[in-house]
Amino acid sequence: MEEFTNENIDLNKLPHYQEITLTAPHPNYWKVILINIFIFLFLTGAGLTLFLIFNDEVKPQRLFIIGAYLIIVILIFVLYRASFKKRGFALREKDIIYKSGIIAETTTIVPLNRIQHVALDEGIFSRIFKLGKLQIFTAGGQSGHLHIGGIEIEKARSIKEMLLRKLDQIETLAENQ
Amino acid sequence: MNYDFSKPQRQSGFGIILMAANTLQHLIRALIFPLIIAFAKLDKQYLAYIGLGLLGLLIILFVYSYFNYRNFTFFLDEQKQEFVINKGIFNKTQLTVQLDKIQQVNINQNLLQKIIGIYGLKVDTAGSEGQEVSIKAIDEEIANSLREHLLSRKSIANNETSTPKTASVQEDIPFLKVSLGTLFKVGLTSNYGSTIALLLAFIYPVFHNAKEFLKAFDMDKGQVENAVESLFTLFSIGILVAVFLFLILAINVIRTLVKYFDFHISKHKHSLLISHGFFAKKNTLLSPNKVQITSYSQNYFQKKMNLLNMNLKQASSGEAKKGKDLESNNLQIPGCNPTERDELIKMIMGEIPAQGKTFLPNWRFLNLPIFFRVVFPVGIFMILWAYIPALKPYYPAAIIYFLMAIPMIFISYKRHRLTVNKEFIVKRSGIWDVNHSLLFPHKIQAITTFQYPWHKGVDVGHVNLHTAAGVIHFKYGNYTEIKKLVNYWLYQIESGSEEWM
Numbered sequence: 014m015e016e017f018t019n020e021n022i023d024l025n026k027l028p029h030y031q032e033i034t035l036t037a038p039h040p041n042y043w044k045v046i047l048i049n050i051f052i053f054l055f056l057t058g059a060g061l062t063l064f065l066i067f068n069d070e071v072k073p074q075r076l077f078i079i080g081a082y083l084i085i086v087i088l089i090f091v092l093y094r095a096s097f098k099k100r101g102f103a104l105r106e107k108d109i110i111y112k113s114g115i116i117a118e119t120t121t122i123v124p125l126n127r128i129q130h131v132a133l134d135e136g137i138f139s140r141i142f143k144l145g146k147l148q149i150f151t152a153g154g155q156s157g158h159l160h161i162g163g164i165e166i167e168k169a170r171s172i173k174e175m176l177l178r179k180l181d182q183i184e185t186l187a188e189n190q
Numbered sequence: 191m192n193y194d195f196s197k198p199q200r201q202s203g204f205g206i207i208l209m210a211a212n213t214l215q216h217l218i219r220a221l222i223f224p225l226i227i228a229f230a231k232l233d234k235q236y237l238a239y240i241g242l243g244l245l246g247l248l249i250i251l252f253v254y255s256y257f258n259y260r261n262f263t264f265f266l267d268e269q270k271q272e273f274v275i276n277k278g279i280f281n282k283t284q285l286t287v288q289l290d291k292i293q294q295v296n297i298n299q300n301l302l303q304k305i306i307g308i309y310g311l312k313v314d315t316a317g318s319e320g321q322e323v324s325i326k327a328i329d330e331e332i333a334n335s336l337r338e339h340l341l342s343r344k345s346i347a348n349n350e351t352s353t354p355k356t357a358s359v360q361e362d363i364p365f366l367k368v369s370l371g372t373l374f375k376v377g378l379t380s381n382y383g384s385t386i387a388l389l390l391a392f393i394y395p396v397f398h399n400a401k402e403f404l405k406a407f408d409m410d411k412g413q414v415e416n417a418v419e420s421l422f423t424l425f426s427i428g429i430l431v432a433v434f435l436f437l438i439l440a441i442n443v444i445r446t447l448v449k450y451f452d453f454h455i456s457k458h459k460h461s462l463l464i465s466h467g468f469f470a471k472k473n474t475l476l477s478p479n480k481v482q483i484t485s486y487s488q489n490y491f492q493k494k495m496n497l498l499n500m501n502l503k504q505a506s507s508g509e510a511k512k513g514k515d516l517e518s519n520n521l522q523i524p525g526c527n528p529t530e531r532d533e534l535i536k537m538i539m540g541e542i543p544a545q546g547k548t549f550l551p552n553w554r555f556l557n558l559p560i561f562f563r564v565v566f567p568v569g570i571f572m573i574l575w576a577y578i579p580a581l582k583p584y585y586p587a588a589i590i591y592f593l594m595a596i597p598m599i600f601i602s603y604k605r606h607r608l609t610v611n612k613e614f615i616v617k618r619s620g621i622w623d624v625n626h627s628l629l630f631p632h633k634i635q636a637i638t639t640f641q642y643p644w645h646k647g648v649d650v651g652h653v654n655l656h657t658a659a660g661v662i663h664f665k666y667g668n669y670t671e672i673k674k675l676v677n678y679w680l681y682q683i684e685s686g687s688e689e690w691m
Contacts, residue, residue: 153656
């Protein structure tokens, strides 16, 4: 058995998760997001156009509808841009931190010894820019998972390898106890 | 008696009957209306063919069940510490369960199994695959012995860590029993929601099927609707509501009595043995360290009767488990008194949470609910009220809604609090049912904190604690304090070596 200590903990001396400097997603990731938004807008826009052409009843209101659509488009861009600026992740010795959020600022922290498995996801557009999405799964269900997009693929791979090594370490440690 | 589980074994031979009966039940359920319609509509000369067809189906069913039985084997791999099930006729499947991933082993008996005299055994795992590991037909002694073997690895592990004090406790003496009277009280005071859902789920198909049935006989001239309408005119709405309420209460009481009949918990080595049920007997062996969240709730009536409902939540494997399976992850203990509750908490968590630091939400907690639940709907009603004459007589409903919703939101704000000390986290919430959730920090899987931009100035934020049995929310707290707490919990999770299951 290890030597047992039970010192008083000074809460203010614990490491602060909120003061860590975060790694922002790669600038190219914004392009990937833009492509995805454009595809979405193109499809909805095409649908709307067809609707306006073939539906005589709404024709008088079409200026209003187009205006509303444009406002939504601008809103989507502004919100996504703002959320892109907020994003960032950090890897600490014992946990991984991810900050995101469209309106609210959300920080999720997953301790490394609670990770169930790790996956690396490369979308078509992400692959063009050599980016990847790191997915970290916990037993905490859907809301407890982490999906960190926009990491350079090489870096993402090395992080994944590192996490898997850590997982192995933790597991053997637990078994040797 | 000892059984050797290291060699592949089959189920009890009665399993053939059981499997055939199960499939038959599904078939009948799916075919009953088409069959009745066929009988009613077809010429009498075809009846013989239908009968023959059904007989053929029955024979195929038995042959199929027989091969299913032949191909279903299970064994225990002592070396690899795995439980292996092989099954399938055309698609062969092998299910492998690592023994240390087993959460609980249930031995159940439904009505048919009771008649034949066999039991069903089900293994609950924490894996995310959501595969069902169950043996449908097994003798009682073999089932008990198998359960011991399946859970044996853990009791060895537990022996090393737990104090020897518990070993001297006599086995299988129930320390918690729920009497019929208590169950009656519980039935009167809780679980209305699920009973209403059940009632609606029952009424709708009856209504729907009755219509189909009449349609088949070319008799549908709106009788069903007429019957419902005349029912409404016969009784005034008030009486109907009273009848409905009475029905809910009656069904609730009966449901509780049937489900939790003869409920008792006993200590069984290092696990808890929970058994209950009138028609279908349910035995669950549960090891305390697999419980993720221990919660208890009490409403106003129950408080007067000194009664509590407890809920032991275990790890659920995400979306794979729903409805019935989710229930098996949440072990309900209906009706215990505060002393029994404390004893159970002591069994599961080691000790009763001592006083800790209490965190209260900011008054801004009230803003969003008041806007979305009160101002917004009432506002829409008022706009409609101004334009639609038919709505004029209904304005008292809006006033009543307004007067009821505001205090309810205020109560939920007053009840919302988080208590933290060195070992525990206790979250209190609720409007009618006041719910306390207790958990250890080391059961946390991930932590999320978030803040709306407009709350930055006033230092208000939220925290979600993700556990394997659900999320614990604490809303509108002091964000600086929340951050401090999160740092402390992270320190506890990351420096400790306690396993979360």
